[in-house]
Amino acid sequence: MLLRLGFSFNVSVAAQTLAISTFVPQRYRDQVRGLLGNYDGDPKNDFIAPDGTMLSPNATERHIFQYASRCELKVKYILERQFQ
Helix, strand or coil: CCCCCCCCEEEEEEEEEEEECCEEEEEEEECCCCCCCCCCHHHHHHEECCCCCCCCCEEEEEHHHHHHHHHHHHHHHHHHCCCC
16 A cells, blocks of 8 residues: 655665655644654654653663664554554
8 A cells, every 4th residue: 555645764874874864744743753753843852752751862772772662663553553
């Protein structure tokens, strides 16, 4: 199934690091949440887990990995429910 929502992602590898660039249409401003932020213009509150906890700006790699894992589970759950 192909969804046309206007989002785009670019993933590249540079210096043994993944770089991710995203584009989200203006109509989704203040309506998205998750792994790539919430698109409200305030970078300090971008990383909020599905349970509402905020990732610290001083988070370790372990905390970042745990945060990303929780977001992945939420996205998978939402997609599964949406397309049943």
